[in-house]
Amino acid sequence: MNKPKKFEIANKVFPVIGFLAAVFGLVMVIFLIYNVVTDGFPRLNLTFLISFPSRKPLEAGILSAWVGTIWIVVTTVMVSFPSGVLAAIYLEEYAKKSWMTELIEINIANLSAVPAIIYGLLGLELFVRILKLGNSVLAGGLTMGLLVLPIIIISSREAIRSIPSTIREASYALGATKWQTIRKQVIPAAMPGILTGAILAISRAIGEAAPLIMIGALTYIAFLPEMPIKTEFPFFSFQGFFDGFTNMPIQIFNWVTRPQRGFSVNAAAAITVLLVIVFIINGIVALLRNRYEKKMRW
Amino acid sequence: MFNKRVVEKLIEVILLLAALLSVFTTVGIVLVLLFQTYEFFAVVRIRDFLFDTQWTPLFAEKHFGIISLFCGTFLTTFISMLIALPIGLIGAIYISEYSNEKTRKILKPSIEILAAVPTVVYGYFALLVITPFLQKIIPNLSGFNAISPGIVMGIMIIPIVLSMSEDSLRSVPISIRESSFALGASKFQTSFKIVLPAALSGVAASFILGISRAIGETMVVAIAAGQQSRFTLNPLIPIETVTAYIVQVSLGDTPTGTLEFKTIFAAGMSLFVVTFFLNILSYYLKKKFRYVYE
Numbered sequence: 001m002n003k004p005k006k007f008e009i010a011n012k013v014f015p016v017i018g019f020l021a022a023v024f025g026l027v028m029v030i031f032l033i034y035n036v037v038t039d040g041f042p043r044l045n046l047t048f049l050i051s052f053p054s055r056k057p058l059e060a061g062i063l064s065a066w067v068g069t070i071w072i073v074v075t076t077v078m079v080s081f082p083s084g085v086l087a088a089i090y091l092e093e094y095a096k097k098s099w100m101t102e103l104i105e106i107n108i109a110n111l112s113a114v115p116a117i118i119y120g121l122l123g124l125e126l127f128v129r130i131l132k133l134g135n136s137v138l139a140g141g142l143t144m145g146l147l148v149l150p151i152i153i154i155s156s157r158e159a160i161r162s163i164p165s166t167i168r169e170a171s172y173a174l175g176a177t178k179w180q181t182i183r184k185q186v187i188p189a190a191m192p193g194i195l196t197g198a199i200l201a202i203s204r205a206i207g208e209a210a211p212l213i214m215i216g217a218l219t220y221i222a223f224l225p226e227m228p229i230k231t232e233f234p235f236f237s238f239q240g241f242f243d244g245f246t247n248m249p250i251q252i253f254n255w256v257t258r259p260q261r262g263f264s265v266n267a268a269a270a271i272t273v274l275l276v277i278v279f280i281i282n283g284i285v286a287l288l289r290n291r292y293e294k295k296m297r298w
Numbered sequence: 299m300f301n302k303r304v305v306e307k308l309i310e311v312i313l314l315l316a317a318l319l320s321v322f323t324t325v326g327i328v329l330v331l332l333f334q335t336y337e338f339f340a341v342v343r344i345r346d347f348l349f350d351t352q353w354t355p356l357f358a359e360k361h362f363g364i365i366s367l368f369c370g371t372f373l374t375t376f377i378s379m380l381i382a383l384p385i386g387l388i389g390a391i392y393i394s395e396y397s398n399e400k401t402r403k404i405l406k407p408s409i410e411i412l413a414a415v416p417t418v419v420y421g422y423f424a425l426l427v428i429t430p431f432l433q434k435i436i437p438n439l440s441g442f443n444a445i446s447p448g449i450v451m452g453i454m455i456i457p458i459v460l461s462m463s464e465d466s467l468r469s470v471p472i473s474i475r476e477s478s479f480a481l482g483a484s485k486f487q488t489s490f491k492i493v494l495p496a497a498l499s500g501v502a503a504s505f506i507l508g509i510s511r512a513i514g515e516t517m518v519v520a521i522a523a524g525q526q527s528r529f530t531l532n533p534l535i536p537i538e539t540v541t542a543y544i545v546q547v548s549l550g551d552t553p554t555g556t557l558e559f560k561t562i563f564a565a566g567m568s569l570f571v572v573t574f575f576l577n578i579l580s581y582y583l584k585k586k587f588r589y590v591y592e
Contacts, residue, residue: 011486018392021385022405025412025456032415032423086316094310095317106581108320113507113577114570115514117541118327120548121566125330129554146323153320177302179309207416210516210541214548249418249517256422256521264426271419282414286407 033275040268048269053221053251057262062270064221065251068137069206071225071240072247075141076148076205081198084152085187088194091153092160093182112150119147120214128215135216137225138241143211148201155200159193160186196288203281206274209249221246248274331570334563341557347564353527353543355561356552362561364568366529370444370537374519375512377448377533378455382508385452386459387501393460394467395489406461413457421521424450429522442524442536451518459508466500466587467493503583510576514569516541540565 051061095101123143133139163186171181187194225240248270255267339347342362350363389409393402429446433439470493478488494501524536525546538546544562552558 008484011484014486014489015392015396018388018396022389022392022397022409022460024385024389025453025460026408028453029412029415032419032427035427036419036422083316083319086313087320090310090313090317094313104317104321106578107324109581110574110577111320111323113510113514113573113580114327115516115541115573117514117516117544118331118566118570118573121544121563122323122327122330124548125334125563126326149320149323177306179306203414207414207418209416209418210520210545213545216548249416252418252422253517253521256418256425264422267422271422274416275419278414278416279411282411 036268036271036275039265040270040272043265043269044272048266049273052223053246053254057260057266060255060263060266062248062251062273064224064246065248065270066273067224068217068221068245069247071137071245072140072144072212073202073205075137075241076144077198077202079142079145080149080152080201084149084197084201085156085194087149088153088156088160089182089187092157093178093186108150108153112154116147116208117210117214119143120211122146123211123215134242135218135244136242137245139215140212140217140245141241143215144205144208147208147211148204151201151204152194152197155197156190156194159190159197162193163189192288192291196285199281199285199288203278203285206247206278206281207249209247209253212247212250213253217250218244218246327570331563331567334560335567338557338560338564342564351529353538355558356547356550362564363529364540364565366527367538367540367543367565368568369529369531370519370523370527370539370542371513373444373531373533373537374448374451374515374523374539375509377445378451378512379505379509381449381452382455382459382512383505386456386504386508387463389456389460390463390467390501391489391494394464395485395493406464409457409460412454413461415454417454417515417517418521420450420454421447421518424518424522436534439534440524440536442522442526443534444523444537445533447518447522448533450522451512451515454515454518455508455511458511459504462504462507463497463501466497466504469500470496497587499583500587503580503587506576506580506583510573510580513576514541514573516545520545540569544569 048061049066050063051059052063053065054060091101091104095104120143123139123146127133127139127142128135131139133142167185167189168181171185172178176184221244223243225243225245226237228237228240252267252270252274255263255270258264347362347364349365350361351366352361352363353366354361393405397405424447425442428450429439429441429443432446433441439445474492474496475488478492479485483492519539520542523539523542525538525542526536527538527543528535530537544565547559547562
């Protein structure tokens with residue numbers, strides 16, 4: 001007699017507990033954002049955005065941090081996007097089922113879950129020391145590029161897989177070669193999904209600190225990498241790729257770990273800026289995915 | 299003019315090379331770690347590395363017992379899993395079995411946003427919000443401790459567990475649920491005794507991935523757990539995890555090439571081996587699950 005009753009109670013109570021569990025993380029993050037924004041908001045002004053870091057909390061700003069973030073993101077995408085998409089095309093359109101494709105598959109699954117700091121050790125040894133790039137933007141971008149590569153490959157593969165084979169067959173029937181079919185039909189149709197992956201990779205590259213600390217990104221930096229576009233001949237320069245850098249998460253890490261109250265306020269202000277950027281980017285992903293899902297009813 | 303067929307073949311080779319880049323990344327990681335770890339073990343005995351209970355490579359009297367760093371990693375991981383696994387799973391069951399399509403469409407993406415918050419932000423949360431709050435409840439709690447970063451990592455990992463478990467639960471065929479209802483089972487009974495066991499390998503895969511993620515998490519523990527390696531399971535005092543140690547050394551002025559510097563590769567190697575086995579296990583569980591239902 002006792003047992004069914006127990007289940008009856010569980011039946012009534014579980015939806016409430018379940019709902020609370022489902023929204024728990026969300027509530028905590030809203031609480032976190034509320035805390036950070038109320039702490040950091042008074043510090044947010046134009047001078048904060050265009051000042052270099054300083055030993056005095058009230059004079060310190062995030063100029064080198066956000067400029068460094070842009071440099072790292074651009075380099076990361078240049079490294080990982082083309083190779084990631086090409087790899088996805090190979091795995092979906094060319095690869096036959098064999099031990100090698102199985103190996104590549106397991107390998108990508110593992111790489112997507114390898115701790116970021118391990119990529120930092122790889123970058124430190126391979127790019128900083130063996131290739132002698134030093135603690136430069138290029139070394140950081142290459143390291144981050146390898147780190148986000150699995151994200152781009154996985155989402156590009158999903159996008160390519162969702163294109164129905166009828167599209168390909170129609171193209172072949174008109175006399176197109178395999179590559180023409182991929183380039184003119186498959187890739188354009190899969191583009192929203194591929195871009196979603198790229199944006200997720202950008203979001204990751206914006207927020208990551210550990211691997212860049214490993215390769216020796218500086219925590220105090222009062223200069224910017226040289227601009228790639230010049231006013232005099234030859235109007236461009238690659239010097240910036242070889243300059244030192246810092247980025248937003250590293251700057252925040254540096255400020256959080258200092259004992260003075262002024263710096264934790266700075267950290268809160270910088271986090272506010274970082275979160276705004278990250279949420280805008282993820283909003284774009286959500287919109288893209290939404291449109292994509294609506295459009296993709298073949 | 300190139301022959302069309304030659305061009306097509308050439309393109310295939312280029313694409314294959316791109317696909318192999320991911321394999322080269324793994325090979326690179328393994329080679330770098332192996333090479334440096336080999337040099338490390340030329341000086342330090344493996345027995346000391348595995349069984350010594352102290353880790354003090356940066357002190358005058360050096361000990362190389364990795365176990366005390368793994369104590370820190372185990373503590374923070376264990377605490378985070380106490381939060382992430384039950385909440386993630388219960389949330390997943392709710393969204394998959396109880397909520398309607400409209401609620402699900404709003405809830406799931408908003409939960410996935412949590413995964414987008416950079417980890418330094420969670421570190422700030424642990425050190426400057428959760429620790430001071432817990433200190434009001436537990437008076438002898440140290441400013442750096444394992445419990446606060448553990449809790450915050452738990453919150454951070456909920457979306458991974460929840461999202462992946464929910465995918466597995468949802469892909470259990472509807473007919474299995476209907477058979478259960480037809481036999482007079484309630485929704486609760488069906489969810490926990492029929493659907494959950496049916497999706498078990500997928501759920502297990504999500505749990506293992508969550509654990510792997512917690513072991514590898516770096517910034518939260520580097521900010522809020524402290525930098526004192528200890529052979530302890532006390533969550534209230536400062537500890538040091540494997541990942542936090544690696545960050546500590548690379549922020550310091552340890553010269554490259556020294557034995558002290560090689561310790562980060564030995565620590566990294568242990569970390570890589572542990573997470574590698576967890577990741578592969580998770581991969582096979584997920585695959586097994588797909589094989590059953592797709």
